[in-house]
Amino acid sequence: MAFFTRFLNSPLWALVRKEVQQILRNKQLIVLLIFPPTIQLLVYGFALNPDVHYLKMGVVDYAQTIESREIVAAMTENQIFQVEQVLTSESQLARQVETGKVTAGMVIPPEFSRDLTQQKTAEIQVLLDGVDANTAGIANGYINQILQQYVLRRSNTTLPIETHVTFLYNQGLISSWFFVPGVMGLVLTLIGTISSAVIVVKEKDTGTLEQLLMTPAEAWEILLAKVVPMFVLLTGDVLLALSIGRGIFGLPFQGSFPLFMLLSGLYLFVGIGVGIMLATLCESQQQVVLTTFFINLPMVQLSGAIAPIETMPDFFRYLSLLNPLRHYITIIRGILLKGVGLEALWMHALALATIAIVVMAISTDRFRKQLS
Amino acid sequence: MKRIISQVTKELAQFRRDRLTLALAFLLPFATLLIFGFAIRLEAKDIPLVVQDFDRSYYSQTYIQRLFVTNQFTPIAWNDRQPIAQALDEGLAKAIVIIPHEFSRDIKGGKVGEIQVLVDGTDANNARVIKNSIKAFTNSFAQTQGLLPENPPIAARSRLWFNPGRQESLYIVPGVYAVVLWIFPSLLSAIAMVREKEKGTILQVYASSLSATELILGKSFAYLLIALMMGFCVMGAGALIFHLRFAGDPTPYLLTTPVYLWTAVMFGLLLGARSSNQNSAVQGVSIIGFLTSFLLSGFIYPLSNIPFPLSLLPNIVAARYYIDVTRDAFVRGTGWSSVWIDLLMIILLGAFYLHVTRKAMSRMQLNT
DSSP states (O other): OOOHHHHHHSHHHHHHHHHHHHHHHHHHHHHHHHHHHOOOOOOHHHHOOOOOEEEEEEESSSSHHHHHHHHHHHHHTTTTTEEEEEEHHHHHHHHHTTTTOOOOEEEEEHHHHHHHHTSEEEEEEEEOOOSSSSHHHHHHHHHHEEEEEEEHHHTOOOOOOEEEEEEESTOOOOOHHHHHHHHHHHHHHHHHHHHHHHHHHHHHHHHHHHHHHSOOOOOOHHHHHHHHHHHHHHHHHHHHHHHHHHTTTTOOOOOOOOHHHHHHHHHHHHHHHHHHHHHHOOSHHHHHHHHHHHHHHHHHTTTSSSSOOOOOOOOHHGGGGHHHHHHHHHHHHIIIIOOHHHHHHHHHHHHHHHHHHHHHHHHHHHHHHHHO | HHHHHHHHHHHHHHHHHOOOHHHHHHHHHHHHHHHHHHHHHOOOOOOEEEESSSSSHHHHHHHHHHHHHTTTTEEEOOTTTTTTTTTHTTSSSSSEEEEEEEEEHHHTSOOOOOEEEEOSSSSSHHHHHHHHHHHHHHHHHHHHHHHSSOOOOEEEEEEEEOTOOOOOOHHHHHHHHHHHHHHHHHHHHHHHHHHHHHHHHHHHHSSSOOOHHHHHHHHHHHHHHHHHHHHHHHHHHHHHHHOOOOOOOHHHHHHHHHHHHHHHHHHHHHHHHHHHHHHHHHHHHHHHIIIIIIIISSSSSSSGGSOOGGGGGGGHHHHHHHHHHIIIIIIIIIOOHHHHHEEEEEEHHHHHHHHHHHHHHHHHHHHH
16 A cells, blocks of 8 residues: 555656647547558558459450360459450450550460360460459469369369368458458558657657756656556557458458467567667657658568568578567467467567567666766 | 749759768669569579378479479478478478379379479468479479370460560569659658758748749759759669660660659649648658559559549559550650650659649648
8 A cells, every 4th residue: 555655656657647638638649540551451451462363364265166266265264364355356356465454365266166176285475464463373273273174064074183272260261350450450550650669769859858957857757648548548559450351351260369379468568669769769750750761661561461481581581580460460460360478489589588688678767867 | 933943952952962961862762663673583493392202113203303403493301200381380491392103103103193292371372383383393394204194185376475585574574663753752752842841941032032933943953953853863773783785875864854754843842832840741751652653553563453532543653654654664765655655644644733832832831
């Protein structure tokens, strides 16, 4: 009890009350904490869609036989291609691919059916728009697969070796399940660094930091009083992001909720720490926003939120091990989608904790030095 | 005209004095180009894969050997005593290939040999690619072992246009130009506009004989000059590092770029004029600018994948039109016939921003 009254009389408690009141009065901060994360989650979640489907295809069918029409029908069967135009000449088709009107073009030569019945290899010409190299490669694979399936169906045989593929964790292969957890991490990074940096630098900007120094409060108390309310507010953002992910994108939650909150809390400390560190480097709010941009851009790009890490060049792949966001995204994907716990994620949790401690130590040290 | 020019020199002098912003203005676009250009690779390569071979026969060994010859998969060693699915749980591997005991017996006996594959489905797109490539590999394996005819009854002869080597940087880097040259010019001009308002110097401008239009034009031309320098640096670096060359007639590109940069600057001025303080202006530009130019422009994934009603938004995103122009200039090379409409749309958007900014400025002048 005595301890409690001492706490209520301490400068720390007074500072916490001051910060909470300031935050509550700061409508702009509340708006900043709610709207940008929501909009970002929605736009990223819906717009990041790598599915290869309904690719526009132009067809020139010189053969005009039952088989050639069957091939055209087979192409559209799986919604991967969409036959946009049936053209009459190859040069017309070439023009369409050139201008990007169609992504793929298929030319069935006049001798197609004859070759097929005479057991010769019947050739089909395929033109692909290679500007988007990745999509072109995938489309090419699909075309070969569709042709092979057609051949098997026609000759009523099966393949000599069957490949049975089972998808774990995401049987329906819904792309947003992969991207939305990544975007959750991204949103928390942006909002955590910017809002905490702005709060600290504002005090510097307006010169009230010197006034705080006149009070009996210690530097660590000033800082802690800033961190605690920020942390509580950002926890609200974690829940907001999670409910949008669950409610709108239908994300599963396979793992443990307490573990999710615990590690998210750890990640918030990283965000706040980075924010404070940037605030100690900058003199004005404008500089803070620019420098957070400078930090956040590589952090987001090298995290696997948007483009998978495995495909990056070695240098960037190793560099990404130092990126707290990378570990956090691996953790939430693991908890939400795979339902794994610390036994599988301990390395990432450990990395996150180490980074959090280092960042916090550096930023409090810089903050204290600046005060004295 | 003279007043606009003196306004331009004033802006440039002010810009030069702010060292940090100056440094960031040239460092940030360059860093962004490098990170995007090198780190965004969509094609799946070096996929970590665990193989469990229960058969240990000639067929299964050859199968495994050939699987890793292509650089698509990298073998991951796994201790057989631990449950194999753990490799996926821990994220050490993306797929597991299991060859059952009876694999070679079945093949020799003329029955269907079976291969089991477990794929981590969290990254749905990658999972699909893994499935397709293992299937395609199995078929080509069957062909080399004489189980499938060497010459299939139907064969596709594919030709890849514009990019026969499937270099991904040809797709990404022209897109990076559009993203970088939208975000940074608009960010800088928004800051310049709000700074004037916050410091109160805008009142002095109001008191002078400068009209709202002259003020806006002066500011926009000053930042257009800065943006042009920025664009020159970024594209020079892009040409040197990623070996981008003009594929055809460069005039559409050379003409559209200044118009696009000016539109970006106007977008920044617009948000700067409409928001009350610097923080919200910069936040607005960075969030809206980034979301639109990065996500709603077709930079990474095709625009046709965006669901309705969000799919309507890209129609008013200038970056989306500019990406068409840059990809045409550096990869396709078809020239004016396919991109004139893009230039027209960018001009329309720029004119619209100018109009709205002018309105906002005149209203402010009346209110103060």
